[in-house]
Amino acid sequence: MEFAYDGGGLAKGGDVTLYYDGNPVGTGRVGATQAMIFSADETTDVGYESGTTVSAEYTAQTSRFTGKIRWVQIDTGEDDHDHLIDPDERLRIAIARQ
Numbered sequence: 001m002e003f004a005y006d007g008g009g010l011a012k013g014g015d016v017t018l019y020y021d022g023n024p025v026g027t028g029r030v031g032a033t034q035a036m037i038f039s040a041d042e043t044t045d046v047g048y049e050s051g052t053t054v055s056a057e058y059t060a061q062t063s064r065f066t067g068k069i070r071w072v073q074i075d076t077g078e079d080d081h082d083h084l085i086d087p088d089e090r091l092r093i094a095i096a097r098q
């Protein structure tokens with residue numbers, strides 16, 4: 001998976017590309033990302049959802065991945081460290097969290 005962050009501060013969106021055997025097989029758009037705060041009772045599961053599911057189309061019981069992952073490649077890009085939040089962005093994030 002590749003996430004092309006829009007940049008320019010926290011909680012921005014980006015374009016997502018999913019790869020299979022090095023070939024793009026799906027694309028999408030994430031409108032906004034989580035700025036900093038995560039729920040204390042939510043989990044970071046891999047292969048299943050034991051807490052809140054990402055989609056209402058499945059449940060925690062029906063979300064288990066039953067395939068095999070042969071390898072994972074993680075490439076990190078350059079970070080311009082532009083993480084300061086101006087007042088307008090702070091307001092946008094606060095409103096989005098309501």
